[in-house]
Amino acid sequence: xxxxxxxxxxxxxxxxxxxxxxxxxxxxxxxxxxxxxxxxxxxxxxxxxxxxxxxxxxxxxxxxxxxxxxxxxxxxxxxxxxxxxxxxxxxxxxxxxxxxxxxxxxxxxxxxxxxxxxxxxxxxxxxxxxxxxxxxxxxxxxxxxxxxxxxxxxxxxxxxxxxxxxxxxxxxxxxxxxxxxxxxxxxxxxxxxxxxxxxxxxxxxxxxxxxxxxxxxxxxxxxxxxxxxxxxxxxxxxxxxxxxxxxxxxxxxxxxxxxxxxxxxxxxxxxxxxxxxxxxxxxxxxxxxxxxxxxxxxxxxxxxxxxxxxxxxxxxxxxxxxxxx
Amino acid sequence: xxxxxxxxxxxxxxxxxxxxxxxxxxxxxxxxxxxxxxxxxxxxxxxxxxxxxxxxxxxxxxxxxxxxxxxxxxxxxxxxxxxxxxxxxxxxxxxxxxxxxxxxxxxxxxxxxxxxxxxxxxxxxxxxxxxxxxxxxxxxxxxxxxxxxxxxxxxxxxxxxxxxxxxxxxxxxxxxxxxxxxxxxxxxxxxxxxxxxxxxxxxxxxxxxxxxxxxxxxxxxxxxxxxxxxxxxxxxxxxxxxxxxxxxxxxxxxxxxxxxxxxxxxxxxxxxxxxxxxxxxxxxxxxxxxxxxxxxxxxxxxxxxxxxxxxxxxxxxxxxxxxxxxxxxxxxxxxxxxxxxxxxxxxxxxxxxxxxxxxxxxxxxxxxxxxxxxxxxxxxxxxxxxxxxxxxxxxxxxxxxxxxxxxxxxxxxxxxxxxxxxxxxxxxxxxxxxxxxxxxxxxxxxxxxxxxxxxxxxxxxxxxxxxxxxxxxxxxxxxxxxxxxxxxxxxxxxxxxxxxxxxxxxxxx
Numbered sequence: 001x002x003x004x005x006x007x008x009x010x011x012x013x014x015x016x017x018x019x020x021x022x023x024x025x026x027x028x029x030x031x032x033x034x035x036x037x038x039x040x041x042x043x044x045x046x047x048x049x050x051x052x053x054x055x056x057x058x059x060x061x062x063x064x065x066x067x068x069x070x071x072x073x074x075x076x077x078x079x080x081x082x083x084x085x086x087x088x089x090x091x092x093x094x095x096x097x098x099x100x101x102x103x104x105x106x107x108x109x110x111x112x113x114x115x116x117x118x119x120x121x122x123x124x125x126x127x128x129x130x131x132x133x134x135x136x137x138x139x140x141x142x143x144x145x146x147x148x149x150x151x152x153x154x155x156x157x158x159x160x161x162x163x164x165x166x167x168x169x170x171x172x173x174x175x176x177x178x179x180x181x182x183x184x185x186x187x188x189x190x191x192x193x194x195x196x197x198x199x200x201x202x203x204x205x206x207x208x209x210x211x212x213x214x215x216x217x218x219x220x221x222x223x224x225x226x227x228x229x230x231x232x233x234x235x236x237x238x239x240x241x242x243x244x245x246x247x248x249x250x251x252x253x254x255x256x257x258x259x260x261x262x263x264x265x266x267x268x269x270x271x272x273x274x275x276x277x278x279x280x281x282x283x284x285x286x287x288x289x290x291x292x293x294x295x296x297x298x299x300x301x302x303x304x305x306x307x308x309x310x311x312x313x314x315x316x317x318x319x320x321x322x323x324x325x
Numbered sequence: 326x327x328x329x330x331x332x333x334x335x336x337x338x339x340x341x342x343x344x345x346x347x348x349x350x351x352x353x354x355x356x357x358x359x360x361x362x363x364x365x366x367x368x369x370x371x372x373x374x375x376x377x378x379x380x381x382x383x384x385x386x387x388x389x390x391x392x393x394x395x396x397x398x399x400x401x402x403x404x405x406x407x408x409x410x411x412x413x414x415x416x417x418x419x420x421x422x423x424x425x426x427x428x429x430x431x432x433x434x435x436x437x438x439x440x441x442x443x444x445x446x447x448x449x450x451x452x453x454x455x456x457x458x459x460x461x462x463x464x465x466x467x468x469x470x471x472x473x474x475x476x477x478x479x480x481x482x483x484x485x486x487x488x489x490x491x492x493x494x495x496x497x498x499x500x501x502x503x504x505x506x507x508x509x510x511x512x513x514x515x516x517x518x519x520x521x522x523x524x525x526x527x528x529x530x531x532x533x534x535x536x537x538x539x540x541x542x543x544x545x546x547x548x549x550x551x552x553x554x555x556x557x558x559x560x561x562x563x564x565x566x567x568x569x570x571x572x573x574x575x576x577x578x579x580x581x582x583x584x585x586x587x588x589x590x591x592x593x594x595x596x597x598x599x600x601x602x603x604x605x606x607x608x609x610x611x612x613x614x615x616x617x618x619x620x621x622x623x624x625x626x627x628x629x630x631x632x633x634x635x636x637x638x639x640x641x642x643x644x645x646x647x648x649x650x651x652x653x654x655x656x657x658x659x660x661x662x663x664x665x666x667x668x669x670x671x672x673x674x675x676x677x678x679x680x681x682x683x684x685x686x687x688x689x690x691x692x693x694x695x696x697x698x699x700x701x702x703x704x705x706x707x708x709x710x711x712x713x714x715x716x717x718x719x720x721x722x723x724x725x726x727x728x729x730x731x732x733x734x735x736x737x738x739x740x741x742x743x744x745x746x747x748x749x750x751x752x753x754x755x756x757x758x759x760x761x762x763x764x765x766x767x768x769x770x771x772x773x774x775x776x777x778x779x780x781x782x783x784x785x786x787x788x789x790x791x792x793x794x795x796x797x798x799x800x801x802x803x804x805x806x807x808x809x810x811x812x813x814x815x816x817x818x819x820x821x822x823x824x825x826x827x828x829x830x831x832x833x834x
Contacts (some may be wrong), residue, residue: 037642190704191701192704199697202682203678203681209679210698211664211698307782
């Protein structure tokens with residue numbers, strides 16, 4: 001390879017990174033401009049706060065999902081886990097302290113994630129199938145647990161978690177989500193464990209020969225996404241003041257879409273947790289914008305679905321450029 | 326000789342640039358029926374670019390192509406195939422779950438269907454006829470994935486001939502792009518036999534890294550260097566490999582000769598000792614002792630167990646019986662992580678499948694075993710990672726834009742050097758190398774040899790598993806020949822009277 005060629009390759013790589021971050025940013029700006037023109041009430045500080053608040057729960061689920069997708073797996077049970085842990089939180093606060101409720105919900109999330117991970121990593125069942133089955137099971141457990149009825153939140157402590165504002169009028173909910181996002185960004189970019197997920201997603205036989213304990217990593221990453229789902233379940237319940245069976249269902253697909261739009265390849269190995277926040281913002285800006293225009297819910301579904309497909313089509317093309325599989 | 330026949334495909338002044346890179350500089354080429362034209366050059370000399378321009382996957386910036394005296398312009402491979410110019414890729418373009426006949430007539434189904442219904446039997450009959458005519462003993466109704474690699478390679482060439490016939494072309498042009506790189510010695514003979522047999526039915530261009538193949542097979546030779554045709558020879562059979570080397574690199578490369586440091590007396594404790602080391606996966610009863618600074622060469626055909634033995638040593642005998650001692654001690658745990666922690670390094674034979682994470686940077690690939698075996702802390706020291714990579718890049722003169730460049734953009738030789746550098750950086754004391762110069766150009770090969778020479782001088786031991794016999798003879802202190810999972814013979818290599826290749830081959834088969 002000649003020197004000029006080498007320099008050229010370096011440039012091509014930088015261009016690639018720029019493009020994968022630039023595309024979702026451009027999408028967000030276009031959406032913001034579009035909705036400002038179409039809906040006069042859209043461009044306000046309160047709208048921006050709404051976008052942040054709407055983004056928070058999805059972001060928490062999506063950062064966990066990013067880790068799993070980078071590893072080359074997928075978790076389809078997150079939505080059901082969010083519902084179940086939300087129901088657990090709301091129910092426990094009826095007889096006990098909010099702290100007990102939070103711990104119980106986190107434990108439930110960890111257990112669901114651990115079971116997923118164990119069957120996937122040690123039973124060698126594809127994560128797609130394990131978590132699809134687990135999604136139905138967990139959803140069923142949740143519904144059965146509360147006899148299919150919603151649970152109202154009466155505990156003030158639980159409401160405080162999402163609804164209060166600790167600083168500068170920013171909802172606590174948003175702060176929790178940012179903290180989780182930062183922690184997971186750190187895990188993915190700076191820790192050994194994060195590097196392992198990239199290596200496994202990039203080339204599993206290679207990572208095995210490099211001494212990486214593949215099965216253990218797979219187990220823990222699915223456990224972590226269960227934990228994220230539990231946190232999201234607590235935040236969501238606290239925010240809407242109630243828990244209902246099925247309230248988290250939309251989060252599964254939305255989080256996968258957010259991860260892919262953020263520029264993480266669905267085939268694994270390429271991308272990053274930090275980028276997922278951009279994908280989340282695209283989805284919520286769209287939702288909030290359509291709401292402010294007063295678009296009917298079913299119409300919203302149609303538009304959202306089309307936007308997700310279009311975004312994924314664009315990002316998949318990028319993935320092909322950055323990995324060879 | 327057939328050089329008086331008029332060429333079927335004539336290329337004049339083919340020129341191609343990729344940005345600042347001038348990949349092909351006004352190349353002329355004549356391809357004739359009845360001969361095999363050898364095309365050689367180092368990695369990056371422009372061989373693949375040239376083949377792509379001949380077969381429609383790349384459009385030349387300048388220059389013309391004439392097929393049977395008529396000027397042609399191919400805009401896609403499909404067009405070029407319709408005109409009778411076929412390409413056989415290094416990695417086969419066959420569908421494994423279809424039958425042989427279906428593969429032979431892939432994309433020609435229209436000829437075999439009536440009212441949209443495919444008539445398999447016609448297809449198989451026709452394929453059988455052509456197989457019989459060419460003397461190929463394959464059953465067309467077999468599923469492709471039951472054939473071995475060489476047989477599939479033959480199916481691919483038969484496909485070119487068969488499809489040409491369907492199109493009414495009597496003499497197709499077949500471009501063979503490194504077809505032998507994944508074949509074993511026996512398979513290569515089988516394959517060459519076939520190439521020779523179809524000589525008068527087609528014009529063939531043969532690209533290979535293995536110069537002895539060029540010498541043995543080709544009727545004419547074209548050498549590319551930096552995109553230019555630097556030499557053309559009508560009698561390659563009379564050339565030696567060294568002659569061709571010097572044409573390729575513009576200088577003559579002396580065959581590498583390693584300085585041997587035979588340490589008299591066994592005062593030093595062996596780095597590795599194997600005693601009746603056996604595995605159900607392919608070797609048994611191997612007893613061996615490796616001294617510091619020693620290179621043990623292992624020869625054997627594919628399936629002799631040499632590869633599995635190397636892997637088992639790296640994994641400290643996971644799933645094996647018998648005894649393995651590292652520095653005189655039995656390791657507690659087995660597996661790659663334990664092997665790395667016991668200072669054993671491993672370079673697998675399939676670089677892209679087992680050696681590299683292609684989506685990662687040079688630095689990340691370089692630090693893989695350091696981080697993978699959890700030698701450092703739980704948080705990655707990014708500065709150290711970068712520093713180590715930069716040091717390795719300088720030390721082994723790895724050509725890369727920088728430590729942050731993606732590994733897949735490096736040439737094969739440089740990728741291999743990154744894999745070697747991993748183990749040098751973490752200070753491995755025993756390296757197990759499985760065909761370390763596979764698919765690496767001549768220049769990088771020499772550099773890898775000097776690296777091995779340097780590290781063995783510092784006391785690092787090497788187990789060199791290789792299909793390249795001159796490499797084994799030149800580099801090893803001792804050569805073990807394996808057959809059917811057992812060590813058959815052992816040669817102590819005397820620099821003045823090294824073992825002969827023919828003797829080793831005789832013991833291998």
